[in-house]
Amino acid sequence: MILVYVDHDRGELSELSLQALAFGRHLADGDEPVHALMVGASALEGAGTLAAYGVTTVHLAVHDALTDYTPVASARAAAELVTRLAPRAVVAIGDQRGNEVMAHLGAITDLPVAADCTEVTLGDPTRVVRARWGGNLIEHGILHGATPLLTLVPHTVRADAPGDGVGNVEQFTPELTDTDLLVRVVDRVAESHGGISLTDAKVIVSGGRGVGSAEGFGLLEDLAGLLGGAIGASRVVTAAGWRPHDEQVGQTGTKVSPDLYIACGISGASQHLAGCHTSKTILVINNDADAPIMAHADYAVIGDLHTILPAIIDATRAAKAG
């Protein structure tokens, strides 16, 4: 059996959770069952939908104190399942929460964790291929652990479309101490700019050094507004204070994979590409036809973005009106 930790936001499943399930199914041998762990009673409804993604049993950890995300308690619940069910591997998506829960699980069980995998061959030994430097270097390694604990680089696999699988939800109450519940979400702050978050956006209009100033982002905001998109930025831009840090796309910022990534005045350092190269379509607006980003883009417009963007904004507005 393959056990998949399925994260959710107060009951809401994300695209990334479904990618973790797709990877779990991919690891399963023939008709080997795939089980899932979800934590908190708010996941009850979401848990019921996982059968459609090939999950035969969802283990739903319920406890009065599990009202929002609690990383240590989630790892405790996973550790209980590892002992009780002896899965052949435990998988999570390699985002902040997935990596966090899996690291706690590794620390609790004293097992090694291979984070940010792109390929895994379970066996004796288990071989992993994992991303270093945000994917700019590929490590081939061996994971020596009785139960391989793995996280998968987001967007390595696509989520499966729901099918007509049948499964059941089994509730259990993990044994938790106060220490396990100490780290939990105590408050939430709404998105400061009120728009769509980077990770959810289908379109991202991103700016680099070439935008030239904080004011220069006004044009990017106009285009993002027309396309229902979010604003992204390179590290140079956030370090200069032109844009808030949570808009940084890249190895040390947010890793995004929108349908359309519009890179304005971004040359394409490897650290930036690490955060956006899985985007479905990349459009570059840059005055340098030889910028490194050209080798990762689908389309490009060469020239000064300060004159090109207003023209694109006008043409887009006209197209939408027409």
Add this chain to the structure above:
Amino acid sequence: MEVLVCIKRVPLSGGRFVLTEDQSEVDTRRLGFTISPHEECAVELAVQLVEAHGGAATVLALGTPESLEQIRESMAVGIDRGILLETDGAEWDAQGTATAIADAIRADGTEFDVMLFGNESADAANSQVGIRVARLLGRPVLTGLQGMSVTDGTLRGERAAAGGREVFAVPLPAVATVKDGVTIPRYPSVPGRIRAKKKPVAQSTPTRPEPRLEKVSYTLPAETGKRATVLGTGPEAADAVVEVFRKIGAI
């Protein structure tokens, strides 16, 4: 307040890596070295905490003897003392690293109120060392922080989450792993650099345990072989861009 910050010496590269002939290492002969970006911010936070609350800040690095360079860089911006856990350059996995760091903290004997790490190192990116050290020392740990404050014995941190930010708070002593952008690192001053040379660094050589995540070799990602289709030059290309928007369903 006693603050510890753990850093790692990593090569500095914005382009394509070059591998050694046997593909076992990155060829760093033409590369400079630096502190991982997340940890640069952690160092700054450590200095700020001591400025605000008094006490002392300690920097710890596990790495080759050359890691002393990164320890001195941290001292140049205000860290008071250093601990260097020397290695021969062989790869240490997350478990081995965390165990050596926890052992060194116990041996040092200082009761650190706040222990800071980067969320993940720039190179290996195991995303585990801070969490594993916290567990070994029985401390709560907040991870991936993009905002952090310490007041009245409470460490409060926030990070991006669906629809905004999620906030955590734990009592001290506690561990935090932070991300680039959590604060803006300062530049070292010339007097700072001079003072750094005289600050104490304790050195020891822990034994590397057999790695349980064993690195075998490296490869480089395949060249994309891609070349962007140029839609045009200047504002005249706008209509072609809108055609692309239409084709992919963006409008």
